[in-house]
Amino acid sequence: GENVEQHPSTLSVQEGDSAVIKCTYSDSASNYFPWYKQELGKGPQLIIDIRSNVGEKKDQRIAVTLNKTAKHFSLHITETQPEDSAVYFCAASINDYKLSFGAGTTVTVRA
């Protein structure tokens, strides 16, 4: 089955700096790649996603890039703010039903 690896496991950045989280996937048939943000006591919240026919997608301060050849995708957060502190998960899906998640990255934005 699909295996998603996510790095780093923790990331500490100064407010205003950028944060980058990287994921790799194993199954070349995967075609949908969402990113989720999870705050303490809450469920994962979808923040951005990308399909395999697109190389990059941006939504305000967050962007996702996809390299199908290398089977990796990344989340970029620019101008980080304290409210960006959370656990971020990448995921991959072959069939839109089953999401395979990475292990998560705990992002801390230092004021």
Add this chain to the structure above:
Amino acid sequence: EPEVTQTPSHQVTQMGQEVILRCVPISNHLYFYWYRQILGQKVEFLVSFYNNEISEKSEIFDDQFSVERPDGSNFTLKIRSTKLEDSAMYFCASSEDRGRAEQYFGPGTRLTVT
């Protein structure tokens, strides 16, 4: 903004007991899912459900697990005879349809089996 809700937020049960975890998906969504996250591990897919049938299930989802949509709003996960290793956070999710893959997650139910 519509959201997925789950009850209870925390369930403590003894090994061997049956538990039912409840979810109310977003009202116009047609696909429903259960995932679980054992402490310190990845979020794992359990099952997807569409049109009153299981559309896919993982190897974790054995005969001890079942899902049901008993009415037009609730979606339940039943574990017939809980084991210690079933202790985890269980997340329900829903999505609009196959062409809109975005899955929206509930806040989770923490299941503790003693």
